[in-house]
Amino acid sequence: MAEERIGVFVCNCGTNIAKMVDGAAVVKAATEMPGVEVACAYKYMCSNPGQELITRDIRDHGLSRVVVAACSPRMHEGTFRKAVERGGINPYFLEMANIREQCSWVHDDPAAATEKATALTRASVQRVTHHQPLEKRSVPMCPATLVIGGGIAGLTAALELADADQQVYLVERQAQLGGNVARLDLTAPYLDSARDLLRDRVTRVTRHPGIQVLLESQVVGLQGFVGNFRPTVKIGTGELLHLEVGSVVVCTGYQEFDATRVRQYGYGRLPDVITSFELEAMLRRGKVETRAGKTPRHVAVVHCVGSRSREFHPYCSRVCCMTGLKYANEIKSAIPEAYVSNLYVDMSAFGKGCEDFYKRTAEARTIFLMYEKNQAPEIRLAGTDPEGGMLIAMKERLSGEEIEIPSDLVVLMVGMEPRRDSDEVARLVNISRDKDGWFIESHPKLDPVATTTDGVFIAGACQAPKDIPDSVAQARAAAARILAKIHQGMIAVDAVYAEVLEAHCSGCRVCNELCPYTAIEYDEVARRSHIISAACKACGCCAAACPSGAIQARHFTDQQIFAQIEGVL
Amino acid sequence: MAVRMNPGLVDDLARYGADDVTKCFQCGNCSAACPFSQDPFIFPRKPMRYLQMGLEERLRSSLEPWLCYYCGECSVECPRGAEPGETMMSMRRWLTAQYDFTGLSRLFYRSWKAELLAILLVSLITGAGFLTFGFLRGGGDLSVYDGPGAFLPAGAVHVFDWTMGGALLALLLVNCLRMWRFTMGGERRPRVPAGAYLRHLLLLPWHFFTQKRYAECGEKRPWATHLVLMLSYVTILVLVMFFLRDLQFGPEIRWSVHALGYVASIGLITTASLAIRGRLKKDAPYHKHSHESDWAFLVLLVFVASTGVVQHVLHRAGLPTAANVAYLVHLMGVVPMLVVEVPFSKWSHLAYRPLAMYFARLQAEALAARAGRPAPEPKPQLAT
Numbered sequence: 001m002a003e004e005r006i007g008v009f010v011c012n013c014g015t016n017i018a019k020m021v022d023g024a025a026v027v028k029a030a031t032e033m034p035g036v037e038v039a040c041a042y043k044y045m046c047s048n049p050g051q052e053l054i055t056r057d058i059r060d061h062g063l064s065r066v067v068v069a070a071c072s073p074r075m076h077e078g079t080f081r082k083a084v085e086r087g088g089i090n091p092y093f094l095e096m097a098n099i100r101e102q103c104s105w106v107h108d109d110p111a112a113a114t115e116k117a118t119a120l121t122r123a124s125v126q127r128v129t130h131h132q133p134l135e136k137r138s139v140p141m142c143p144a145t146l147v148i149g150g151g152i153a154g155l156t157a158a159l160e161l162a163d164a165d166q167q168v169y170l171v172e173r174q175a176q177l178g179g180n181v182a183r184l185d186l187t188a189p190y191l192d193s194a195r196d197l198l199r200d201r202v203t204r205v206t207r208h209p210g211i212q213v214l215l216e217s218q219v220v221g222l223q224g225f226v227g228n229f230r231p232t233v234k235i236g237t238g239e240l241l242h243l244e245v246g247s248v249v250v251c252t253g254y255q256e257f258d259a260t261r262v263r264q265y266g267y268g269r270l271p272d273v274i275t276s277f278e279l280e281a282m283l284r285r286g287k288v289e290t291r292a293g294k295t296p297r298h299v300a301v302v303h304c305v306g307s308r309s310r311e312f313h314p315y316c317s318r319v320c321c322m323t324g325l326k327y328a329n330e331i332k333s334a335i336p337e338a339y340v341s342n343l344y345v346d347m348s349a350f351g352k353g354c355e356d357f358y359k360r361t362a363e364a365r366t367i368f369l370m371y372e373k374n375q376a377p378e379i380r381l382a383g384t385d386p387e388g389g390m391l392i393a394m395k396e397r398l399s400g401e402e403i404e405i406p407s408d409l410v411v412l413m414v415g416m417e418p419r420r421d422s423d424e425v426a427r428l429v430n431i432s433r434d435k436d437g438w439f440i441e442s443h444p445k446l447d448p449v450a451t452t453t454d455g456v457f458i459a460g461a462c463q464a465p466k467d468i469p470d471s472v473a474q475a476r477a478a479a480a481r482i483l484a485k486i487h488q489g490m491i492a493v494d495a496v497y498a499e500v501l502e503a504h505c506s507g508c509r510v511c512n513e514l515c516p517y518t519a520i521e522y523d524e525v526a527r528r529s530h531i532i533s534a535a536c537k538a539c540g541c542c543a544a545a546c547p548s549g550a551i552q553a554r555h556f557t558d559q560q561i562f563a564q565i566e567g568v569l
Numbered sequence: 570m571a572v573r574m575n576p577g578l579v580d581d582l583a584r585y586g587a588d589d590v591t592k593c594f595q596c597g598n599c600s601a602a603c604p605f606s607q608d609p610f611i612f613p614r615k616p617m618r619y620l621q622m623g624l625e626e627r628l629r630s631s632l633e634p635w636l637c638y639y640c641g642e643c644s645v646e647c648p649r650g651a652e653p654g655e656t657m658m659s660m661r662r663w664l665t666a667q668y669d670f671t672g673l674s675r676l677f678y679r680s681w682k683a684e685l686l687a688i689l690l691v692s693l694i695t696g697a698g699f700l701t702f703g704f705l706r707g708g709g710d711l712s713v714y715d716g717p718g719a720f721l722p723a724g725a726v727h728v729f730d731w732t733m734g735g736a737l738l739a740l741l742l743v744n745c746l747r748m749w750r751f752t753m754g755g756e757r758r759p760r761v762p763a764g765a766y767l768r769h770l771l772l773l774p775w776h777f778f779t780q781k782r783y784a785e786c787g788e789k790r791p792w793a794t795h796l797v798l799m800l801s802y803v804t805i806l807v808l809v810m811f812f813l814r815d816l817q818f819g820p821e822i823r824w825s826v827h828a829l830g831y832v833a834s835i836g837l838i839t840t841a842s843l844a845i846r847g848r849l850k851k852d853a854p855y856h857k858h859s860h861e862s863d864w865a866f867l868v869l870l871v872f873v874a875s876t877g878v879v880q881h882v883l884h885r886a887g888l889p890t891a892a893n894v895a896y897l898v899h900l901m902g903v904v905p906m907l908v909v910e911v912p913f914s915k916w917s918h919l920a921y922r923p924l925a926m927y928f929a930r931l932q933a934e935a936l937a938a939r940a941g942r943p944a945p946e947p948k949p950q951l952a953t
Binding site for chain 1: 570571572573574576577579580583589591592593594595615618619621622623624627649
């Protein structure tokens with residue numbers, strides 16, 4: 001190997017690094033390191049003049065390798081790679097020494113910190129000698145999209161994509177489209193009909209030439225990687241359909257909380273304790289009545305069933321508050337002489353139009369009764385006759401009184417929970433779930449629809465409890481992300497990935513199951529594993545696990561890492 | 570022991586004028602704004618909550634509505650437009666109906682038609698009665714107003730006044746006893762020793778005659794108006810009950826009673842007219858809402874006072890026939906006013922409010938004694 005000419009650039013990061021690390025001392029030590037041609041410190045290396053310094057030195061000193069001792073590579077590796085590239089050498093001939101997050105920010109002894117910064121810099125200098133030129137590649141993007149779930153989010157995403165002249169496969173497990181919204185009567189807070197909301201979407205989706213609707217179907221496999229997924233769908237007839245798509249939108253929604261789990265509500269035991277979805281069905285039929293067919297005079301709506309509790313789900317289901325108010329309005333218009341009580345923990349009227357809705361509902365003489373979280377009301381029969389009405393006992397917080405509420409019909413506002421099979425779906429499309437079982441987005445604020453798997457997006461209530469407007473917004477956001485990629489036509493693939501040296505591979509398949517990105521395929525004929533570079537995230541699991549040492553992670557070769565270790569010691 | 574909720578209470582109270590209570594979301598600004606809200610009587614928030622929740626028994630045993638003089642501060646401060654001041658007013662109407670054992674109060678408050686019908690009916694019976702009496706048992710001659718042959722002799726009217734007064738007072742007393750039972754009885758209430766009842770007895774006349782607590786509301790004018798109205802009314806009542814002979818005496822005038830009568834009449838007509846004008850113009854928060862019973866009370870007052878003045882003027886002007894007719898019309902106003910208002914409607918607050926102040930003081934002391942701490946320093950106007 002020819003002698004490398006290395007440049008070391010030490011960043012002071014204003015005072016962030018300088019206050020604890022003596023940049024001049026690091027520079028002085030660096031100049032004495034083998035191969036170092038030039039070393040200097042600068043106030044802000046990431047600034048334009050800082051980058052300029054690097055590119056100029058590469059040209060002026062004919063540098064072949066660059067070390068930047070600055071912040072975490074997560075912060076500015078991309079910046080400096082570009083600077084290095086502008087200087088005329090391969091961008092992967094850069095190595096960063098993190099002397100901020102891992103040094104100046106966490107130490108309080110300047111002398112020791114400077115010594116550590118020097119060691120980290122030396123490690124980088126030794127490592128960078130072994131860097132190899134890597135090339136970024138790109139793969140073609142298949143413009144078709146697979147949408148999993150035909151609820152309001154799935155319908156919206158499908159329409160958005162198909163209206164942009166892209167092919168969509170919409171897979172729905174049930175025999176009809178619409179999902180949970182199809183079970184609703186009106187929607188809060190404007191009391192628009194859910195049926196009307198859906199009808200137009202469903203009609204357009206079924207008639208759209210760009211959308212292939214697969215009812216009573218299920219995605220059973222997903223191979224490939226961003227831009228080039230190969231899903232397998234089991235359709236109604238039982239046969240398997242093999243598709244090719246570039247992106248996947250998961251819109252699998254939620255299921256309602258099982259009300260029998262809250263014992264003291266007596267659901268399943270008391271005939272006139274029903275869930276919100278059962279009331280929706282009554283409202284859709286146009287008749288609210290008790291099991292015995294009587295018109296209820298006192299209706300109680302119990303909020304937070306299964307939500308915001310120690311015992312069941314700690315989170316808020318977000319839609320129940322306004323839905324509960326909606327019931328007060330709907331029941332009052334169906335049965336004007338009825339009294340409706342809302343038993344709540346907190347009233348969340350955060351959405352647009354919701355505060356007004358709350359006010360109007362209160363003015364319509366809805367009774368609001370506040371109960372303590374984790375101290376849920378208890379429902380029992382008023383007498384011995386199961387049709388003789390019920391009494392709800394609770395401690396009312398705003399008055400401090402123990403009260404009994406006479407009720408003929410009790411509606412339980414069952415919360416949202418992840419679908420029973422959400423872990424299966426997560427594994428299938430290779431995304432992760434949070435502690436409650438909801439799918440995790442790439443960034444909670446800045447990247448709400450992407451996931452850790454490129455090309456797989458999530459929208460709607462499968463990500464977290466969500467109302468219709470938010471689900472629709474997410475679906476459209478996911479479609480926009482996909483259309484942007486389709487527009488680019490190609491997908492850039494990072495040059496850093498793992499590869500199998502097939503001659504050394506014994507075909508043991510240890511790596512196949514370990515790969516968190518399902519990037520490893522097994523060739524049954526050759527009996528060798530193979531890594532799809534576009535799907536690989538270079539996490540290194542496979543390389544570490546391979547008993548034959550047959551897997552090499554590019555840019556993280558053994559040689560590079562050993563050099564780095566030696567340097568730091 | 571859990572309290573059973575009556576979800577219909579809000580609807581019931583709406584008939585008494587509490588239209589906006591459901592807008593309340595219990596922020597408590599009203600109680601913070603109220604100059605009288607003081608532990609253990611926090612209002613309007615607490616009674617409003619009882620009302621919203623339909624805790625009928627709790628509301629019936631509440632003294633708080635009577636501790637309010639309706640300055641309207643709370644309604645001004647309410648961020649939701651729940652009109653706590655008017656809600657308290659409605660609760661006073663409702664409580665009046667609750668204290669009344671005959672059920673007539675409830676009927677009158679909930680239906681202005683019934684109240685009007687009752688007033689007209691009593692009025693007609695009164696007119697017919699006195700006319701018959703005048704011709705058959707009185708002087709028999711409509712042109713004689715005073716003296717031995719008077720059409721309506723003072724002596725006879727006096728006996729009638731006392732009979733009716735006694736009956737109405739008895740009804741009111743029964744209602745007051747019911748009020749005591751509702752508000753001071755029951756296991757939730759602290760036991761008040763008999764000595765305490767005696768020790769604080771002076772609170773009753775004190776609050777009745779000074780309405781000092783009203784003066785503590787921000788503005789002084791409503792207090793002054795209310796006090797003048799009440800004192801004028803009481804003055805005339807005393808004159809009529811005790812000095813009817815001197816009032817009806819003729820032809821010479823007995824200035825000792827008449828001087829007082831003139832001042833009180835002017836006071837009554839002026840203040841009642843001011844109140845009517847205020848309610849028409851809705852010039853203050855406490856005038857914004859007017860229940861039919863408010864109108865009935867004021868209109869009857871002005872009617873009775875002015876017909877009283879008219880019959881007196883006609884009498885002194887030497888027009889005895891006209892004076893007798895005016896006297897009849899006056900009686901046709903006085904009798905229904907007293908019969909309907911004293912035990913069944915707004916007039917009864919003359920008794921209930923001082924009683925509530927008295928009971929509240931007793932309760933505050935008893936509660937403090939039970940908790941083993943000194944009684945809370947009452948706002949100055951509650952002191953004996």
